[in-house]
Amino acid sequence: MLRINTPLREEDARKLKMGDKVLITGTIFTGRDAAHKRIFEALQRGEELPVNLRGEIIYYVGPCPAKPGEVIGSAGPTTSGRMDPYTPATLKYGLKGMIGKGLRDQGVVEAMKKYGAVYFVAVGGAGALLAERIKKAEVVAYPDLGTEAIHRLEVEDFPVIVAIDAEGNDLYAEGRKKYQKVG
Amino acid sequence: MILKEIHVSQISQAIEELSIRSNYDLPEDVVASIAEAARKEESDLGREIFQLLQENASLARTKRTAICQDTGVAVVFLEVGQEVRIVGGSLTEAVNEGIRRGYAHGYLRKSVVGDPLLRKNTGDNTPAVLHTEIVPGDDLRIILAPKGAGSENMSALKMLTPAVGAEGVKKFIIDTVDKAGGNPCPPIIVGVGIGGTMEQAALIAKKALLRPVGQRSPLEHVARLEEETLEAINKLGIGPQGLGGSVTALAVHIETYTTHIACLPVAVNIQCHVARHAEKRL
Numbered sequence A: 001m002l003r004i005n006t007p008l009r010e011e012d013a014r015k016l017k018m019g020d021k022v023l024i025t026g027t028i029f030t031g032r033d034a035a036h037k038r039i040f041e042a043l044q045r046g047e048e049l050p051v052n053l054r055g056e057i058i059y060y061v062g063p064c065p066a067k068p069g070e071v072i073g074s075a076g077p078t079t080s081g082r083m084d085p086y087t088p089a090t091l092k093y094g095l096k097g098m099i100g101k102g103l104r105d106q107g108v109v110e111a112m113k114k115y116g117a118v119y120f121v122a123v124g125g126a127g128a129l130l131a132e133r134i135k136k137a138e139v140v141a142y143p144d145l146g147t148e149a150i151h152r153l154e155v156e157d158f159p160v161i162v163a164i165d166a167e168g169n170d171l172y173a174e175g176r177k178k179y180q181k182v183g
Numbered sequence B: 001m002i003l004k005e006i007h008v009s010q011i012s013q014a015i016e017e018l019s020i021r022s023n024y025d026l027p028e029d030v031v032a033s034i035a036e037a038a039r040k041e042e043s044d045l046g047r048e049i050f051q052l053l054q055e056n057a058s059l060a061r062t063k064r065t066a067i068c069q070d071t072g073v074a075v076v077f078l079e080v081g082q083e084v085r086i087v088g089g090s091l092t093e094a095v096n097e098g099i100r101r102g103y104a105h106g107y108l109r110k111s112v113v114g115d116p117l118l119r120k121n122t123g124d125n126t127p128a129v130l131h132t133e134i135v136p137g138d139d140l141r142i143i144l145a146p147k148g149a150g151s152e153n154m155s156a157l158k159m160l161t162p163a164v165g166a167e168g169v170k171k172f173i174i175d176t177v178d179k180a181g182g183n184p185c186p187p188i189i190v191g192v193g194i195g196g197t198m199e200q201a202a203l204i205a206k207k208a209l210l211r212p213v214g215q216r217s218p219l220e221h222v223a224r225l226e227e228e229t230l231e232a233i234n235k236l237g238i239g240p241q242g243l244g245g246s247v248t249a250l251a252v253h254i255e256t257y258t259t260h261i262a263c264l265p266v267a268v269n270i271q272c273h274v275a276r277h278a279e280k281r282l
């Protein structure tokens, strides 16, 4: 089990290898479909983003609302593939890590190799457990998007696995190969 | 004939309660099926994931919180006894009022956009997707099944040609699961509808997901197809969360319906391990 702190430098990201189990501590940012669309459009227009995401990790999540006295509701990963069309642009901009679940396309993997970024997965459907590792949550951009707004999260020992590393090794493909049975 | 009167406020009340219960309490049969699958999983990482899923479900139950943050679109099945009279207002509005209250009071995520192209969140998780059926008797049976998008998006429907037969159906189911890979949060339950018309196949595929996990079809040839398909799926190697393993699916449930001489519709509705549904009779 490795422990890392955010933000990530390129050399930190390049050190992480497919299959590594990692505990993340520090600040991460949430962003899913609607926020990605806005980020992408802002980058295309050459504008600065409302939050500085250079060197940061983005978590693809739309959390449940917090109950009174709690930090956040259930908060597990959403399917990453929907963010694929926007991702090469965010990596070029300087994002260093992504947390989600599920497969990525070749465009994302190539951009990860080029800019030195890592794709982590958290366990999908374990949102109640994952929420326990989130110590603070605050909306920092696009508040009109509700659950899809960009939140700044303070996490402690947030458990993830390196699914695709900066060399392009893919645990989804490798893991499957190992357990595939023919016939 | 004396009709049994049910006031719409009772329906809203029941739906509110079911919205919360279904999102906090994973059904016992699903819990048991996950526990059993965990013992069969060959991959170490896969077994660790199973462990987490079990901890997560029990935490949600005791802490009264959502098992998964995607608390879904509320799919509601109403079986209305033909001797029931609904009084006090609109049935559809009563259902939506229940959803509105349940998703607010239960601190559940609001995941519904009003227009599929304009995509503005309705803010209260309404409207529900409502399926109403008139049945004999004087009961009103309400089933609420929140459906998350991760698995719904990996579902598929195809109008096959009758010549391909059971083998063709099996191949289509396996291809659908294969393509889905880790996206629908495996281990999954595969709901299949064979026959009917296009929309009927889809509807019975969804209903197949309401069956207790692993319960076989009463039709012998269909039960055999369920078993063979499950076995083939678990050879794909996708495994828990798609990271490799010997358990990709917990069960395959197939429902069938009569169909046209020229048709063989097949719908595959994929359900993640957070297989939520709760019901109540009024």
Ligand code: SF4
Pocket (backbone or CB within 6 Å): A076, A077, A078, A124, A125, A126, B068, B069, B070, B071, B147, B148, B149, B150, B151, B183, B184, B185, B272, B273, B274
């Ligand atoms: S597919 Fe199921 S477990 Fe995964 S995020 Fe969606 S609702 Fe949750």
